[in-house]
Amino acid sequence: MEKSNYINGYSKLTNEAKVDSMAHFLGKTVDDFSILNHFKLPDSNLQARLEEISENVLSNYMLPYSIAPNFLVNGKHYLVPMVIEESSVVAAASAAAKFWFSRGGFTSKVVGTTKVGQVHFKWLGNGSVLNQHFPKIKDILINDSEYLLANMKKRNGGITGIELLDFTHQLPNYYQIRVSFETADAMGANIINSVLEEMAQSLKQYFADNFEGAEADCEIVMAILSNHTPESLVECYVECDIEGLAEVSGSLLPADYALKFKTAVDIANIDIYRATTHNKGIYNGIDAVALATGNDFRAVEACGHSYASRDGHYKSLTTVDIDNGKFRYTLRIPMALGTVGGLTTMHPLAKLSLEILGNPSARELMEITAAAGLANTFSAVRALTTSGIQKGHMRFHLNNSLNTLGATEQQKLQATKFFKDKKVSHKAVQDFLGK
Ligand code: MEV
Numbered sequence: 001m002e003k004s005n006y007i008n009g010y011s012k013l014t015n016e017a018k019v020d021s022m023a024h025f026l027g028k029t030v031d032d033f034s035i036l037n038h039f040k041l042p043d044s045n046l047q048a049r050l051e052e053i054s055e056n057v058l059s060n061y062m063l064p065y066s067i068a069p070n071f072l073v074n075g076k077h078y079l080v081p082m083v084i085e086e087s088s089v090v091a092a093a094s095a096a097a098k099f100w101f102s103r104g105g106f107t108s109k110v111v112g113t114t115k116v117g118q119v120h121f122k123w124l125g126n127g128s129v130l131n132q133h134f135p136k137i138k139d140i141l142i143n144d145s146e147y148l149l150a151n152m153k154k155r156n157g158g159i160t161g162i163e164l165l166d167f168t169h170q171l172p173n174y175y176q177i178r179v180s181f182e183t184a185d186a187m188g189a190n191i192i193n194s195v196l197e198e199m200a201q202s203l204k205q206y207f208a209d210n211f212e213g214a215e216a217d218c219e220i221v222m223a224i225l226s227n228h229t230p231e232s233l234v235e236c237y238v239e240c241d242i243e244g245l246a247e248v249s250g251s252l253l254p255a256d257y258a259l260k261f262k263t264a265v266d267i268a269n270i271d272i273y274r275a276t277t278h279n280k281g282i283y284n285g286i287d288a289v290a291l292a293t294g295n296d297f298r299a300v301e302a303c304g305h306s307y308a309s310r311d312g313h314y315k316s317l318t319t320v321d322i323d324n325g326k327f328r329y330t331l332r333i334p335m336a337l338g339t340v341g342g343l344t345t346m347h348p349l350a351k352l353s354l355e356i357l358g359n360p361s362a363r364e365l366m367e368i369t370a371a372a373g374l375a376n377t378f379s380a381v382r383a384l385t386t387s388g389i390q391k392g393h394m395r396f397h398l399n400n401s402l403n404t405l406g407a408t409e410q411q412k413l414q415a416t417k418f419f420k421d422k423k424v425s426h427k428a429v430q431d432f433l434g435k
Helices: 015-025 044-051 089-101 127-154 189-210 242-248 254-270 272-292 297-308 348-356 362-384 390-404 409-421 426-433
Strands: 065-073 076-083 107-110 114-122 158-166 174-182 219-226 233-241 318-323 326-334
Touching: 065 089, 065 362, 076 089, 076 272, 076 348, 076 362, 089 272, 089 362, 107 362, 114 189, 127 158, 127 174, 127 189, 174 189, 189 219, 233 242, 233 362, 242 254, 242 326, 254 272, 254 318, 254 326, 254 362, 272 297, 272 326, 272 348, 272 362, 297 326, 326 362, 390 409, 390 426, 409 426
Parallel strands: none
Antiparallel strands: 065 076, 107 233, 114 174, 114 219, 158 174, 233 326, 318 326
């Protein structure tokens, strides 16, 4: 790469200069990027607030902000905000919410909200000696980082456990301090990381003060929270009499349909190819709510996928039970969500989403979000085991083709009527428009 091409100090340029630099780099003009300005907010204060969220911001990338109504979760009626780029997801969530509304809704329960952080370090000394020192080390680490946890403690959070793990049999000289946190209503990533970095410093100091020679030093490899949060878990289910499935069982008897639905989910429990797609259907709902409420959806997904592999093979996050004439569909999913701090207060729409949900606690938000995930997978498996998934996507394919082919509003209306009972393909739309 030619050195003259290297872009120096991009982050320090003004917004206009950043666009100018990009245009120059790509051999284009600033006017070629005028669309960036169309997506900026007219309210410059609000725009400035959004730009503070990230770096090298040129504009805003918009996605639809939607509501899935009629979510009955633990007897409470919610309108659930969802942000997602994929069509049919909000419709699928809403359809499932409506179906289960008259069947008792979603029963959702937080099993725990423990988060974990780790200080990874290398030390040349003996593990059993370190074990003897650990009670003292533990007290020092807790004392030294206490000042960072004042706010969390006010909300009944804090450190709930701290242990020393010896991994030297797997990686020479490698030890780990694993800290458990109750973060209350915050997701807690920032606080946890600050506490861990403080602990890492104290640990280093402890070795310097209490050991000699090579043992007086330790190498802090890193200090960071873990996104594997199997103990920050929520369990959510829907249940009805098998006969209650008649409305969705298509040409099958409800009892046969319940078994077919169960088979579809059982397949996702034994086959990784299906499991991944099945779980993706759950995250359609979960990510959409996480995004709408300003939560870290990558963290939420990462912990779900590691949890799905907890037995050594990746499997479905849901199970079906058919017992005593009842059909029950259950989702067990770890999740680290917050309702205070981070983007939840900085992004005006994240704040609005929480207001729409009645300003829930983190636990309540976990329960609602799990319900959205269960709703989406219910609709997905229901479609897959009856009419197939493409039927529900037809409107999207039709709109896509109509827009690509430059159809007028009137042609769009006519096409919607025409394709109501026909298969949509780009060629068929092209033929319909006479193009
Ligand atoms: C598509 O976004 C999600 C599905 O593939 C989920 C599934 O297959 O269960 C329909």
